[in-house]
Amino acid sequence: MTITIGFIGAGNMAGALAGGLLARGHAPERLALSDTSEQQLQAFRSQGVWTTQDNQALAARADVLVLAVKPQVLKDVLKPLAGIVQARRPLIVSIAAGIPAASIERWLGGNLAIVRAMPNTPALVQAGATGLYANPRVDETLRARAAEILGAVGITVWVEDEALIDSVTAVSGSGPAYFFYVMEAMVAAGRSLGLDEATARSLTLQTALGAAQMAITADAGPEELRRRVTSPGGTTERAIAALDAGKVREAFANALQACAARGAELADVLGGQD
Numbered sequence: 572m573t574i575t576i577g578f579i580g581a582g583n584m585a586g587a588l589a590g591g592l593l594a595r596g597h598a599p600e601r602l603a604l605s606d607t608s609e610q611q612l613q614a615f616r617s618q619g620v621w622t623t624q625d626n627q628a629l630a631a632r633a634d635v636l637v638l639a640v641k642p643q644v645l646k647d648v649l650k651p652l653a654g655i656v657q658a659r660r661p662l663i664v665s666i667a668a669g670i671p672a673a674s675i676e677r678w679l680g681g682n683l684a685i686v687r688a689m690p691n692t693p694a695l696v697q698a699g700a701t702g703l704y705a706n707p708r709v710d711e712t713l714r715a716r717a718a719e720i721l722g723a724v725g726i727t728v729w730v731e732d733e734a735l736i737d738s739v740t741a742v743s744g745s746g747p748a749y750f751f752y753v754m755e756a757m758v759a760a761g762r763s764l765g766l767d768e769a770t771a772r773s774l775t776l777q778t779a780l781g782a783a784q785m786a787i788t789a790d791a792g793p794e795e796l797r798r799r800v801t802s803p804g805g806t807t808e809r810a811i812a813a814l815d816a817g818k819v820r821e822a823f824a825n826a827l828q829a830c831a832a833r834g835a836e837l838a839d840v841l842g843g844q845d
C-alpha cells in the first residue's frame with residue numbers, strides 16, 4: 572500500500588492494528604501515529620513509524636485517518652481537525668465504539684467518506700475479526716481500501732445497517748475478553764483441582780487454540796464438535812450439565828445484549844452532541 576495510514580490514539584487497539592500491519596510487512600514509513608502520551612509512541616518510533624503528539628500534523632499527512640481514541644473524547648479530538656480534514660479529505664475510519672458515522676461527519680464539517688470499523692485485539696497476531704460499515708459517501712475504491720487495511724490483520728465482514736455494528740461489537744469487538752474470562756476461570760478451576768499454575772495455564776490455552784482451530788476447519792459446527800467430545804455417561808456430560816445448571820448460555824445472551832445496548836447508549840449520550 573502506498574498510502575499513509577494515520578492513527579489518532581496509539582493505545583491498545585491502534586497498537587494491535589498498527590503492530591499487525593507492520594508484522595504483515597506494511598512499510599513503517601507509511602504508518603503514522605499520534606497520541607497525547609509520548610510513552611505510547613516510543614515503541615512505534617523505534618520501528619521507523621512517524622509519530623507526533625500533534626493531531627493536526629498527523630491529519631496533514633494521512634490518506635486514511637483512523638480514529639482510535641476513546642468515544643468519550645472523540646468529539647473534542649475531531650472538532651479542531653475539521654479544517655485540515657476538509658482540505659485533505661482522507662478516508663475516515665473510526666473504530667470508536669458506539670459513535671455514529673453521522674456524528675463524526677458533523678464534527679469534521681460534513682460531506683466525508685466514513686467507514687466505521689469494529690476490530691478486535693487479536694489483530695496483533697493477524698487473527699483479528701472486524702465488522703465494517705460504510706456511509707453512502709464511501710465508493711467501491713474506498714471500501715476496498717478499508718477492507719484491505721483491516722483485512723491485513725484478520726477477517727472482515729461488511730454490514731449494511733449501521734446499527735449492526737453494535738451487534739458486531741457484542742460478538743467480536745468485545746469478544747476476546749469473554750474468551751480470556753473463560754480461560755481465567757478454567758485456569759483457576761484447574762488449580763483448585765491440584766494442577767500448578769503453569770500446567771493449568773498451558774493446558775487451558777492449548778485447548779482453546781485447538782478448539783478454535785477445529786471449529787474453523789472442521790466439517791461440522793460447534794454443537795456437533797461438542798457432541799463428539801461428550802461420551803454418553805462420561806465426564807464431559809457432567810461438566811456440560813453443570814454449565815447448563817449455572818445458566819451459562821443465558822449469561823452469555825445477557826452479556827452480549829448488555830454490550831450492544833452500551834454501544835447504543837454511547838451513541839445517544841455522546842453522538843448527539845454538537
Ligand SMILES: NC(=O)C1=CN([C@@H]2O[C@H](COP(=O)(O)OP(=O)(O)OC[C@H]3O[C@@H](n4cnc5c(N)ncnc54)[C@H](OP(=O)(O)O)[C@@H]3O)[C@@H](O)[C@H]2O)C=CC1
Nearest residue numbers: 580581582583584606607608639640641642666667668690
Ligand atoms: N480495546 C479494544 O479491544 C477495542 C477498542 N475499540 C475502540 O478503540 C478505541 C480506542 O480504544 P483502546 O485502544 O482500548 O483505548 P486506549 O485508551 O488504549 O487508547 C486510546 C489512546 O488515545 C490516547 N488519547 C487520549 N486523548 C487523545 C488525544 N486528544 N489525541 C491523541 N490521543 C489521545 C490515549 O492516551 P491516554 O491514555 O493518555 O488518555 C490512549 O493512548 C475506542 O474508541 C474503543 O471503542 C474498538 C474495538 C476493540
Ligand SMILES: O=C(O)[C@@H]1CCC=N1
Nearest residue numbers: 667668740744745746
Ligand atoms: O470495551 C470497549 O468499549 C471497547 C470496544 C470493543 C472492545 N473494547
